[in-house]
Amino acid sequence: MMKLRGHEFDFDISCPEDLERYLRCSEEMTQKTASAPPMPADMTYPHGLRAYTDWMTAYVRLLTDWIDGIFGDGACNKLLGPKTSLSGVMSLCDEIGEAAVQQGNAVGLQIKKYMPNRATRRKADGKK
Incomplete structure (x- = not known):
């Protein structure tokens, strides 16, 4: 389970x-960015501001x-409410990334516990 902003989601980064x-959605987003409008260099009113709004x-x-x-x-x-700002959704994406890393780190600790390194195994077997 992943908890975000007081809500729990049935998501575990260690579940294949x-x-x-997660990977498929990330790849799809990357592909879609190719057809998204570019961030405008000029954001003056009215044309530049319209282009910025579209971006x-x-x-x-x-x-x-x-x-x-x-x-x-x-x-x-559910997480942001009906009015979504770019800064709000970007902050949420950061939180998702951090939560995924935390899940991965927790699993990594479990894996280390059950998979000792070769030197430890060799020592346990009485080998050099």
């Missing part, structure tokens, strides 16, 4: 199906689709 979904809207959609793809439809709305 969950990790595969921001595209990236909010990319990130919310990524979150919903991983955790299920409506997950992003």
Whole structure:
């Protein structure tokens, strides 16, 4: 289970199906960024600001689709509410990444506990 902002999601980075979904959604998002509008260099009113709004809207959609793809439809709305800002969704993505790393680190500690290194095994077997 992954807990984010007081909500629990049935997601475990050490579960092959969950990790595969995470990777697939990340790859899809990367592919979609190729067709997203570029961030405008000029953000002056009116044309530049319109282009910036279009860019921001595209990236909010990319990130919310990524979150919903991983955790299920409506997950992003559940976590952020109906009004989603780019800064809010980016902060949430950071939290998801940190939570995934924490899950991975916890599993890594378990793996280390059950898989001693070769030197420890050799010593236990009485070899040099």
